[in-house]
Amino acid sequence: MKPSKKLIFFLLLSILLISFTYYGFQICYTPNVLVEKQDREITIPKGATFKDVQKIFHEGDITQDLISFSFLSKLMDYDENVKAGRYLLRANMTNLQAIRLLRSGQQEPVKITFNNVRLISELSEKITRNLFIKKEEFEAALVQFAMTNRYGFNKDNVLTMFIPNTYEVYYQSSAEEVIERMHQEYEKFWTADRKAKAQKEGFTPIEVSILASIVQAESVQKDEAPIIAGLYINRLKEGIPLQADPTLVFAVGDFTLKRVLNEHKEVDSPYNTYKYAGLPPGPVNMPEIRSIDAVLNHAQTDYLYMCAKEDFSGRHNFTGDYDQHINNAKRYQRALTIEIQKGRQNKKK
Numbered sequence: 001m002k003p004s005k006k007l008i009f010f011l012l013l014s015i016l017l018i019s020f021t022y023y024g025f026q027i028c029y030t031p032n033v034l035v036e037k038q039d040r041e042i043t044i045p046k047g048a049t050f051k052d053v054q055k056i057f058h059e060g061d062i063t064q065d066l067i068s069f070s071f072l073s074k075l076m077d078y079d080e081n082v083k084a085g086r087y088l089l090r091a092n093m094t095n096l097q098a099i100r101l102l103r104s105g106q107q108e109p110v111k112i113t114f115n116n117v118r119l120i121s122e123l124s125e126k127i128t129r130n131l132f133i134k135k136e137e138f139e140a141a142l143v144q145f146a147m148t149n150r151y152g153f154n155k156d157n158v159l160t161m162f163i164p165n166t167y168e169v170y171y172q173s174s175a176e177e178v179i180e181r182m183h184q185e186y187e188k189f190w191t192a193d194r195k196a197k198a199q200k201e202g203f204t205p206i207e208v209s210i211l212a213s214i215v216q217a218e219s220v221q222k223d224e225a226p227i228i229a230g231l232y233i234n235r236l237k238e239g240i241p242l243q244a245d246p247t248l249v250f251a252v253g254d255f256t257l258k259r260v261l262n263e264h265k266e267v268d269s270p271y272n273t274y275k276y277a278g279l280p281p282g283p284v285n286m287p288e289i290r291s292i293d294a295v296l297n298h299a300q301t302d303y304l305y306m307c308a309k310e311d312f313s314g315r316h317n318f319t320g321d322y323d324q325h326i327n328n329a330k331r332y333q334r335a336l337t338i339e340i341q342k343g344r345q346n347k348k349k
Contacts, residue, residue, distance in 0.1 A: 027068040033093035035064050041108055043086045046132050046172060050079035053102070062089065069095045078103045084132065086110055086171040109168035112178075117286040118255065123162060133175045141175035151183070152206055156282035160209035163189045164288050189289075197296040201233060208295050211236075213283035214273075216291035217246030218306075220314030225294035227318060231303040233295075234320075240304065242273040250284040310335035 034040060042056055054070060056062070063069045072095045073079050085107035089098060114126040124138040146158040153161055162182055169178055190205050198208045211232060219225040232242055245260040251269035265272070271280040305325035306316040310332045317328040 027065075027072050028096045029094050031092040032064050032069060032095050033062060033089055033098045034091045037091055039088060039090050041086055041088050043171060044082065044084050044102070046084040048082055048084060050082055053082055063095075069098070072096065073099055076100075076103065084172050107170055107172075110171050111166055111168055113166040114162065115164035115286065115288060117159065117162075117164075118250070118284065120159065123159065123286070127178065130171070131169070131178070132172050133178070138175045138178070141179055145176075145179050152204065157206050157210065159283050159286050160206050160213075161186045162286055164286055194292075194296055203295075207279055209287050209292060210279050210283050212287035212291040212295045213285045214242065214244045214246055215294055216287050217249075217284055218244065219291075219294075222290065224316060225291060226297060226299045227301065227303065228306065228316070229295040229298035230301050231306055231318065233298055234302070234304055236278065238304070239277055241275070241277045242279075244273045246284050247271045247273040247280050250280075308332050312339070 040060070040062070042060065042062070044053060044056065050070075050073065054066065057069065058066055070079075076099050078099050081103055083102065083105040085105060086109075087102060087106075088108040089101070093101075110130045112127050112130065114123055117123045117126065120139055120142060121135075124135045124142070128135050128138050142158060143155065146153055146155045151161075163185055165185075167181070167185065169181055173181075195205065198205055203211070211229065214232065215225050215229045218228050232244070235242055248260050248264050248267065248271070249255060249257050251267050251271035252264055257264075265274040268275070270276060271282075271284070273280060301318070302320040303318040304320050305322065305328075306318050307325060307328040309315045309317055312335070317332075319325050319328065
């Protein structure tokens with residue numbers, strides 16, 4: 001007895017429905033992202049389209065089946081709701097899990113680290129390295145902030161607002177948002193205790209950081225930083241010019257300069273602390289936390305002078321007596337002359 005056409009149609013329809021249901025289950029709930037691989041972060045740039053996302057997935061070998069991922073993305077309207085950012089895709093994710101994550105915009109923060117900075121251009125390069133914003137955009141926003149803020153920062157001292165460390169921000173953060181975040185971190189750093197110590201010496205937090213930048217440049221041996229800080233504070237209180245070589249290097253603008261000569265001391269710049277008493281208008285580098293704390297917790301001494309030790313250890317001879325300082329300087333010059341002569345003789349050999 002032949003089966004009826006209705007029965008055949010019903011059987012075929014059932015097979016199709018079962019197949020479609022199975023395929024639907026497969027594309028939704030079977031691992032398809034980074035199968036048997038490690039977790040991976042991906043970055044979707046601002047302005048990216050779904051085609052760009054498909055290209056990232058294809059070139060990164062992220063999915064086993066890009067077609068099923070694309071099909072479900074369209075069903076879930078992700079192709080019309082692509083959000084820029086940095087996302088962490090877990091190994092063995094399903095299409096459904098991955099699309100929900102990408103569509104939600106729930107991102108992994110990006111780490112930014114900065115230290116060993118002298119200029120705004122150096123800072124902007126380090127901060128924007130892993131962010132969407134461009135170096136020039138950050139610099140322009142920082143200049144605007146320096147001109148309009150009400151916290152006492154200006155174009156000369158704005159670097160003191162940045163406390164060297166590692167921070168987490170989001171990839172798509174604007175330059176203004178990053179700057180505001182850095183100001184919040186600055187406010188956290190300057191606790192009531194630190195502010196009280198600064199005020200006790202008659203300093204603002206900005207002035208502490210300016211002095212700390214000089215101390216940092218002078219203290220090859222870290223344990224000398226509080227002593228050097230105390231010496232400079234003594235000079236400031238006495239109205240004696242700091243005569244700090246790092247400020248001259250900054251004034252000249254040649255950071256490869258190893259020795260400061262008399263001709264450099266004639267440079268007409270507010271950073272020339274041989275010519276002008278008091279602190280320069282801004283930092284000569286971005287001082288680290290240890291240098292700031294060295295100023296706040298400086299050594300109590302009567303030192304006014306320091307000279308590099310003649311053993312070239314990077315340490316200094318400190319004194320409060322000018323004649324003793326001259327003797328220390330002579331010993332260092334003699335040792336330096338001998339070293340230079342030895343170097344010339346070795347070259348001849």
